[in-house]
Amino acid sequence: MADKVAPKSHASGKFSDPKSEWPLWEVFIRGQHGMSHRHVGSLHASDTEHAIKNARDVYTRRNEGVSIWVVEASNISASSPSDKGPMFDPSRDKVYRHPTFYDLPDEAGNM
């Protein structure tokens, strides 16, 4: 049946170094309510498909989700915690960015 025999270099690269750890993946679940996917945690997996399978078992055991996103953690670019001041402080004193100077009619509901 299988006419292929395992050649030494056949590995598709996924697991090529037995000593290397599986990469880290960040997991986002869309719950029963709402459209957005929320970050729920991380896990290790060999590739995308494996990460989704693991996420299903680790993070949706109690019927939490209807959809799963995974992204390899190394592909996420993040702002640096030390940039917090210059990044976010300037918006603090710009109260005009918040729509607090308008009279909202009651019919508009929560904004």
Added chain:
Amino acid sequence: MRDTTSALFEFLLRQGDNALVLGHRTSEWCGMAPVIEEDIALANIALDLIGQAKLWLEYAGEQEEAGRSANDLAFLRDAYDFRNLLMLELPNEDFGRTIMRHFLFDAFQVPWLEALSESSDQRVSDIAQKASKEATYHLERSEYAVIGLGDGTEESNRRMQNALTDLWPFAGEAFRDDNIDRAMHDAAISPLPSMLQPVWKIKVQSTFQLAYLTPPDSEFAHSGGRIGFRHTEHLGHMLATMQFLQRAYPGATW
């Protein structure tokens, strides 16, 4: 065979015991799997299987009309009264062998439960429909892992090939029809297991192709487990662990 035994009762024991024995074996990985993600996944699968066993054995107990509950059937029968496939009672050995066993079983279980979903017996159909969704996921997982490990490193390929070579002679038992199967088939409760072998073969062969694995060129199959003729020496040891609590403290609940 005991005279109180009906064909349907036997049939239900076979379904329940397969799920129970593999469920227990799988639960032995809890806290032991190579990575935590697999540990959780295997524990989920074990719980799925034990849940299925409960449904089958409950129904078996009702059919028998001897007042035995699912728990009685699970914890108070001895090895000779179990009706599971021999492959499922073998010790886990390494992770690769566990995955290979799951795959060989899941590839049978998926078409089997799909067929049982059409059973003339409503209760069998209901249980099969519930179990079918779980089995489909189990197969997705085990098939993926067989390919990942087969097409992995030299060591993982070697371990998977050893697992396949060792388990292959046990895989055929599932397809050996007997009088119980024929009675179930005549009553449109189930297909004959042998009818599913071609589908199973196509599935496993295409997966092994992708996984760089070669099954032995042999149709030989150990048998006796599902008909209750004989079990391996491993089942008794497994039951000693699994049944200890109910044997030592009869009727204990928590």
